Amino acid sequence: MNLTRGENSMKKKWLSRVMAVALFAALLSFGCAQKAPEGGQAAKPAAAEAKAQSKNVYTGSVVGKSNKAKTISIEVGKGADAKTMMVRFDDKTKGLEFAETGEAAIINWEQRGDDKFATTIKPKLATLPEGVTEIGVEELNKLISQNAPLTLADARPKARYDQAHLPGAISIPVPALEEKKEAILPKDKDKLLIFYCGGYT
Incomplete structure (x- = not known):
């Protein structure tokens, strides 16, 4: 099958766009993404995700951090089910650099008296779409x-x-x-x- 110069050029542009989108989805192996769950499981609905929060773990988006008050606010769940939770941090808290406003994070905490204190903070990584390679x-x-x-x-x-x-x-x-x-x-x-x-x- 012979393609004209115009058809060949259009095919190259289309292929370039497909590759760009596929490569974006991969987001490389620099720690930005995790493998999709086994068995092709769909993402949990917001209500189920909020309920799935472990007793001493908050997963969500950091909405605020005060170095003066030594507190972090994190929004867990989505939509009508979203709740903003607050934890304190101290010199023992590991991974404080991941508690930046707008960043997705996983905060492990422990109860000390009336307050919840963050023990470790990790980034919550994106999930690669099915069929995408890195x-x-x-x-x-x-x-x-x-x-x-x-x-x-x-x-x-x-x-x-x-x-x-x-x-x-x-x-x-x-x-x-x-x-x-x-x-x-x-x-x-x-x-x-x-x-x-x-x-x-």
């Missing part, structure tokens, strides 16, 4: 060393990107991508688009 660090290094035409996109919040990022990377935070979709992606569809996130680089 690119490893070695493969990324190989692409970079071969001067492959690619664009590195940092999917972390802009404030984290501003603190540190891979050389040459551009900032495309996940919420901005969800809101603006393809409009925020680089115009050059012939370059490989590789997203990464999670942790300082």
Whole structure:
């Protein structure tokens, strides 16, 4: 089957877009994503997720942190079932750097008198869609060393990107991508688009 130059160009552009979306979904192996649950289980509804909160664990989005009062507020559940919970922290709390406003976190806590104290805080990582594979660090290094035409996109919040990022990377935070979709992606569809996130680089 012979394709005309125009048909071949259209096919390349379509393939580039599909690859960009697939690579975004993978969000690499830099700690941004976890494997989907075995057996293709669907995500829990908000009410079930809120009820599934372990007695001494809060999982949700950090909505506030006060270093002066030494408290963290975290929203657990979604929609009408959402509740804001507050825990205290002290010098024994591990992972305090993951308690940043707007970040998803898992807070383990213990009761001390009338107060709940955070013992450990971990980032809550995204789940990869079914059928999406990841690119490893070695493969990324190989692409970079071969001067492959690619664009590195940092999917972390802009404030984290501003603190540190891979050389040459551009900032495309996940919420901005969800809101603006393809409009925020680089115009050059012939370059490989590789997203990464999670942790300082």
